[in-house]
Every structure is written in C-alpha cells, then in structure tokens.
Amino acid sequence: MTDNGSEPRIITYRQALNETLRAELERDENVFLIGEEIGVFQGSYKITAGLLEDFGPKRVRDTPISEEGFVGAAIGAAMLGLRPVVEIMTLNFSLIAIDQIVNHAAKMHAMFGGQVKVPLVIRFPGGGGQQLAATHSQNLEVWYAHIPGLKVLAPSTPAEAKSMLTAAIRDDDPVILLENLALYNVKGEVPDGEQVAEIGKAAVVKTGTDLTVVSYSRGMVTALQVAKEFEQEGVSIEVVDLRSLRPLDRETICASVRKTSRAVIFEDDMLSYGIGAEISATIGEGAFDYLDAPVRRVAASEVPLPYSKPLETAAMPHAEDLSRVIRETLDATRFKK
Amino acid sequence: MATTSRTKKKPASSGQSATELRSYYTKMSLVRAFELRANEMYARAKIGGYCHLNLGEEATVVGLTAALENRDYLYTSYRDHGYAIMRGMEPSAVMAELFGKSTGVVGGWGGSMHMFDMSKRMLGGYGIVGGQIPPATGAALAISYRSEAGPNSEAVMCLMGDATTNIGAFHESLNLAGLWNLPIVYVIVNNRLGMGTRVEDASAEPDLYKRGSAYRIEGKRVDGDDPIAVRDAARAALTKAREERRPVLLELMSYRLKGHSVVDPARYRSKEDTDEAKENDPVPAFRGKLIADGVLTAKEAEAIDDEADKIVTEAVQFADDSPDPSVDKLFDKVYSTPVTNSSTRLPAEPAVVLS
Numbered sequence: 001m002t003d004n005g006s007e008p009r010i011i012t013y014r015q016a017l018n019e020t021l022r023a024e025l026e027r028d029e030n031v032f033l034i035g036e037e038i039g040v041f042q043g044s045y046k047i048t049a050g051l052l053e054d055f056g057p058k059r060v061r062d063t064p065i066s067e068e069g070f071v072g073a074a075i076g077a078a079m080l081g082l083r084p085v086v087e088i089m090t091l092n093f094s095l096i097a098i099d100q101i102v103n104h105a106a107k108m109h110a111m112f113g114g115q116v117k118v119p120l121v122i123r124f125p126g127g128g129g130q131q132l133a134a135t136h137s138q139n140l141e142v143w144y145a146h147i148p149g150l151k152v153l154a155p156s157t158p159a160e161a162k163s164m165l166t167a168a169i170r171d172d173d174p175v176i177l178l179e180n181l182a183l184y185n186v187k188g189e190v191p192d193g194e195q196v197a198e199i200g201k202a203a204v205v206k207t208g209t210d211l212t213v214v215s216y217s218r219g220m221v222t223a224l225q226v227a228k229e230f231e232q233e234g235v236s237i238e239v240v241d242l243r244s245l246r247p248l249d250r251e252t253i254c255a256s257v258r259k260t261s262r263a264v265i266f267e268d269d270m271l272s273y274g275i276g277a278e279i280s281a282t283i284g285e286g287a288f289d290y291l292d293a294p295v296r297r298v299a300a301s302e303v304p305l306p307y308s309k310p311l312e313t314a315a316m317p318h319a320e321d322l323s324r325v326i327r328e329t330l331d332a333t334r335f336k337k
Numbered sequence: 338m339a340t341t342s343r344t345k346k347k348p349a350s351s352g353q354s355a356t357e358l359r360s361y362y363t364k365m366s367l368v369r370a371f372e373l374r375a376n377e378m379y380a381r382a383k384i385g386g387y388c389h390l391n392l393g394e395e396a397t398v399v400g401l402t403a404a405l406e407n408r409d410y411l412y413t414s415y416r417d418h419g420y421a422i423m424r425g426m427e428p429s430a431v432m433a434e435l436f437g438k439s440t441g442v443v444g445g446w447g448g449s450m451h452m453f454d455m456s457k458r459m460l461g462g463y464g465i466v467g468g469q470i471p472p473a474t475g476a477a478l479a480i481s482y483r484s485e486a487g488p489n490s491e492a493v494m495c496l497m498g499d500a501t502t503n504i505g506a507f508h509e510s511l512n513l514a515g516l517w518n519l520p521i522v523y524v525i526v527n528n529r530l531g532m533g534t535r536v537e538d539a540s541a542e543p544d545l546y547k548r549g550s551a552y553r554i555e556g557k558r559v560d561g562d563d564p565i566a567v568r569d570a571a572r573a574a575l576t577k578a579r580e581e582r583r584p585v586l587l588e589l590m591s592y593r594l595k596g597h598s599v600v601d602p603a604r605y606r607s608k609e610d611t612d613e614a615k616e617n618d619p620v621p622a623f624r625g626k627l628i629a630d631g632v633l634t635a636k637e638a639e640a641i642d643d644e645a646d647k648i649v650t651e652a653v654q655f656a657d658d659s660p661d662p663s664v665d666k667l668f669d670k671v672y673s674t675p676v677t678n679s680s681t682r683l684p685a686e687p688a689v690v691l692s
Contacts, residue, residue: 072470113453
C-alpha cells in the first residue's frame with residue numbers, strides 16, 4: 001500500500017509518462033503537447049500513444065521538423081500563460097533549438113525583471129547503446145545543467161517519471177525532463193493518485209556504509225544492480241540518485257560520502273567537464289577530510305560513439321566497469337571485510 | 338539599388354485629423370529627443386553595453402505603434418527604445434533601464450536591448466537576432482488556442498531588421514504561422530544595412546516582402562518614412578490577422594541616421610548615402626509637411642520639440658537620481674517557482690555549504 005492508500009502497479013517508464021501526460025491534459029486545459037510526430041504517428045517512441053484521439057489536435061499538436069521554431073513557439077505560448085509540454089524526438093535534436101532554450105527560455109524571467117513566467121516542459125530521451133551512431137547517441141544533459149534559469153530533471157524509474165513529469169508541468173519555470181531510450185521499457189512500481197516530486201532533491205535510494213555510488217537516469221539501473229552484487233560479498237554500498245541535475249543537491253552527496261569515505265561516480269556521458277567532474281569537485285570541497293581514497297569516475301570514452309556493436313559497447317560504461325572501479329577504490333585503502 | 342531604396346512618396350497628411358497628425362509629430366519628436374540624449378549619455382558613460390538607436394526610424398516607430406490596440410502584443414528586436422515609450426512605458430523608466438537602475442522597466446536586468454512591460458503587452462526587445470520571432474509566433478498560437486477570430490481578437494506584431502530575414506528562425510516561424518493560421522504581423526524594418534552589410538549582399542531575394550510567398554503569406558512594401566502609410570498598412574495587416582487569422586509580412590523601407598549602434602561611426606557608408614539619409618530624415622520631413630499643410634505653425638513645432646526635450650531632461654534626471662539595484666536581490670529572479678538547492682553563491686563563496 002502507498003501513503004494515500006492505493007495499490008502500486010507495475011508499469012513501464014513509457015506507460016508512466018503516457019498516463020501522466022493524460023492526467024495533466026485532463027486536469028488543466030492550459031496544458032498542451034507539441035512536437036514532431038506526437039499525434040498521428042503517436043510519438044517516435046509511443047510516449048503520446050492514444051492522446052491525439054482523446055484530446056484532439058489543439059491539445060496534441062503535430063509540428064513540422066522545425067525544432068527552433070516549435071520550441072520557440074512553445075516559449076511564446078508559455079509567456080501568455082499556456083503550459084506547453086514539448087517533445088523533442090531525441091536530445092540530439094535539441095541542439096537545433098538550443099538558442100531558444102538557453103538564450104530565451106532560461107533567461108526571460110530574470111532578464112525581463114521577473115515580469116514573465118515561462119511554464120514550459122521540454123522532454124527528450126538521451127543515451128547511446130542502440131547502434132544509432134555518433135549523432136543520435138549523445139548525453140549532453142550537462143549542457144543544460146550548466147544554465148541557471150533551467151531546471152533539469154532525470155527520472156530513473158517509472159515512479160520518478162510520473163512524479164517528476166507532474167512536478168515539471170506544474171512548475172512555472174522551464175524544465176528539461178531527461179528521459180533515456182533504454183529506460184522506456186523498464187518496469188517498476190508506480191503508486192496511483194497524485195505524485196509530485198520535489199525538484200532540486202537527490203535521494204539515497206540504497207543505504208550503505210562502505211562506499212557511495214552517485215549516478216542518475218539509466219546509470220541508476222546499473223548502480224543498483226552492482227550494489228546488490230557487492231552486498232552478497234558483504235560490501236555495503238550506498239547509492240545516491242541525483243534526480244535533479246539543476247539545481248544540484250550537493251548536501252545529500254557530501255553527507256553520504258562523509259559517512260562512507262569513498263565515492264565512485266557512474267555516468268553515461270563522457271568524463272571531461274562532465275557531471276561526474278562537478279560531483280567530484282563537490283566531494284573534494286564538502287568531504288575532503290573524510291575521504292579514504294581518491295574519487296573515481298566511470299564514464300564514456302571520449303570518442304564519437306561508433307555504430308559497430310563491439311566498438312559502441314567498448315566505449316560505453318557498463319556494470320563490470322563500475323564493479324572494477326569500486327574494487328580498485330576499496331583496494332586503494334586496503335579495505336577488508 | 339532600386340530593389341532596396343525607399344519609395345520616394347512624400348508624407349501625406351490629407352484626410353487626417355489635425356489632432357492626430359500633431360500627436361504623431363509630438364511622438365516622433367519625443368523619440369528623436371530621447372535617442373539623441375541616449376547617444377549623449379552613452380558617450381558620457383552613463384549607459385553601458387550595447388545601445389542601438391531608433392534615429393531615422395521615428396516614422397516607423399510611431400506609425401506601427403499607432404496601429405496597435407492595447408490588447409495586442411508587441412515583440413521587437415534590440416532596437417527598441419522608441420517602441421517601449423510609444424507602447425506607454427514612461428520615458429523616465431526607459432532611461433533608468435539604460436542607466437541600469439532599480440527603477441528601470443526591468444529593474445536593471447536587461448538594459449538597452451531588453452525593454453519589457455507585461456502590462457503594456459510589450460513582450461520584449463530581444464538581443465539575439467531573430468530570437469524574438471519563434472516566441473512571437475507562439476504568442477499568436479496562444480491567442481488562437483484561447484479565442485475565436487473576429488474584429489475584437491488580439492493579435493501579435495513582431496518586428497525585425499532586414500538582415501534577420503536570413504536566419505532560420507524567420508523561415509521556420511513563417512512556415513508555422515502560415516500552416517497554423519496565426520494572428521501575427523511580421524514587420525521588417527529595412528534600414529538597408531545589416532551592421533555594415535547591404536541587403537543585396539546578404540539576401541538572395543532582396544525584395545524582402547516577397548519572402549513570405551514561400552509560406553503563402555501576403556507581403557507588402559511600405560514607405561517607412563511616412564507615419565500615416567506605416568500606420569495604415571499595419572492596421573490593415575492587423576485586421577487580416579484578427580479577422581481572418583492570416584499572418585502578414587510588411588517591409589518598411591527606412592534608413593538609419595547613424596551607425597548600427599552608438600559606437601559605430603558607420604565608415605562603410607558613402608557620403609551620398611549619409612546625405613540621402615539626412616535629406617530623407619522623417620522627423621523634419623513630417624514637420625515640414627505639417628507646417629506646409631497648415632496643421633502646425635513653426636512656433637508650435639518648436640514648442641513640441643521643447644516639450645520633448647524637457648521630458649527627456651526629466652527622464653535623465655530621474656535615472657541619475659535612482660538607486661542601483663540591490664546586490665541582496667541578485668538571486669531573486671533566477672526562478673519564478675522557488676526551488677530547493679538553487680545556488681545563491683557569490684564568486685568567492687564555497688560551492689558546498691553543509692547545514
């Protein structure tokens with residue numbers, strides 16, 4: 001049973017997003033969906049399946065292939081009080097709209113003296129591993145996480161997909177919701193009834209005492225799996241899910257590392273200048289005296305991701321990479337259990 | 338070149354009420370006085386950053402804003418001071434914004450390029466070339482989302498310079514507006530130069546009003562030195578937007594009196610071009626026309642100019658006397674929905690503060 005007394009159901013991440021969009025369309029007539037192939041085609045990844053039929057073309061608006069145009073149009077509609085939820089087919093294509101996202105949506109509230117709100121959600125999946133080659137496999141969420149004025153959320157479970165999308169739609173600021181191609185079919189418990197995430201908070205999703213793994217989005221699936229394997233060896237791993245890439249909950253990260261004295265960061269993106277770099281610097285500043293080993297990062301190789309399966313696999317971080325780096329970190333301090 | 342020079346029609350005043358004509362001259366005189374003073378204040382380092390003036394575009398500014406109803410929304414480029422004032426923002430608050438003061442229209446957050454007032458439906462000057470066009474198109478989408486077409490409908494006017502018609506945002510937006518039947522009037526203020534690049538050196542179709550045809554959007558070229566012609570064309574376009582929900586593309590032929598911005602000496606312009614600009618300067622031309630037509634006396638015109646000067650002097654005084662924004666409020670406007678863990682760190686403060 002959940003807090004509000006209803007039974008949790010086991011559904012996919014995709015279904016959680018679809019049901020949440022439906023619920024928010026029903027709740028608020030200012031909410032509308034806009035993007036390429038979201039209506040007649042029902043979404044490139046079928047997140048919007050059935051919604052055009054039930055809500056009509058005014059609420060579920062198909063667009064031409066014009067990311068800059070329709071993201072900017074959503075911004076303008078939001079300025080007048082509508083609450084657009086934009087789907088960009090993948091993160092990679094958001095680069096075409098980056099002027100509107102970074103120079104406009106993120107800046108308007110402050111630069112226009114607090115007079116205008118931009119209650120906009122931009123959803124897109126990132127991530128590699130689908131043999132889509134270099135231009136269709138990127139994890140550039142850090143570009144958006146760098147920008148004040150944006151809020152950037154990365155749900156890792158179906159339950160979080162529901163609560164974070166709900167929070168994003170009801171928030172008065174532009175929110176980027178980072179999804180992941182590999183998560184759409186992942187199943188999990190999702191409580192019925194209204195679930196609204198608190199933006200800006202990380203979560204300790206598994207407690208432990210020996211080492212902290214920090215991750216987000218798809219990386220969380222691997223992190224939890226590896227933590228469970230170490231549990232069988234008697235090594236207690238704590239897992240922190242960032243959940244919100246901006247704002248970043250530095251306190252939860254540092255509090256965990258102060259307890260465990262060791263940290264490994266697991267991310268799908270490339271290492272240099274990445275989210276792991278920011279976490280590592282945060283730990284250096286907030287838990288230096290508590291560290292028993294250098295902070296390590298497990299991250300993608302610095303190469304345009306190849307199409308070939310063996311090459312793609314070699315360049316992306318996997319569970320065995322995380323296990324190895326956890327062991328090296330434990331060995332670095334002659335950790336004995 | 339024939340395609341980009343202004344039509345030579347002189348300002349017409351026949352059939353207009355004398356009160357209206359005098360009010361247009363009064364407004365043009367105020368924009369002129371304001372911009373000359375802004376130029377001076379920039380030279381005296383009271384104004385920082387970039388500063389683009391409407392000098393030479395007064396007829397365009399006054400004609401377009403005269404066509405707008407209070408219920409309409411206006412988006413402009415960064416050359417926006419005159420539009421802000423003509424949309425009803427106080428000259429003192431606009432000058433204070435140029436001075437970066439707390440009493441400025443956006444509290445010192447935007448400066449010259451980012452005049453904004455939600456209550457006047459002036460939805461911003463935009464510093465990125467073409468950046469305003471997709472949001473303006475989206476504002477028109479919001480209007481059509483909420484209301485039916487008709488004479489009382491709201492509409493959007495979106496201004497841009499000639500060089501802006503080469504950026505992708507222009508073409509994507511016109512396509513959306515044409516496809517979705519949006520109530521928006523796109524206005525190109527063609528002052529014949531990008532920064533220093535001539536229209537015909539930047540646009541494969543230098544007759545810019547024709548560029549709407551790719552999207553089945555009606556285009557029209559108008560003499561931008563004639564406030565009446567500008568007003569009438571804009572009114573007709575807005576009516577079409579309101580009643581037929583069809584977008585329109587207007588091209589107003591104009592010319593800057595000075596450089597691209599206040600720091601630009603405009604050495605790329607020939608003496609002939611500069612002389613022509615002075616000769617066609619819309620402010621003395623309109624004044625001369627009204628005097629010739631007996632609408633104004635020279636003395637009355639002088640009194641109007643003096644009054645404009647007085648308003649601007651008071652605006653400068655107000656801006657000078659106003660306090661700077663408080664550093665205590667530096668982080669107040671990053672988000673409109675407050676959020677946990679939002680950074681409020683000054684440069685030398687630590688990134689991590691543990692409670």
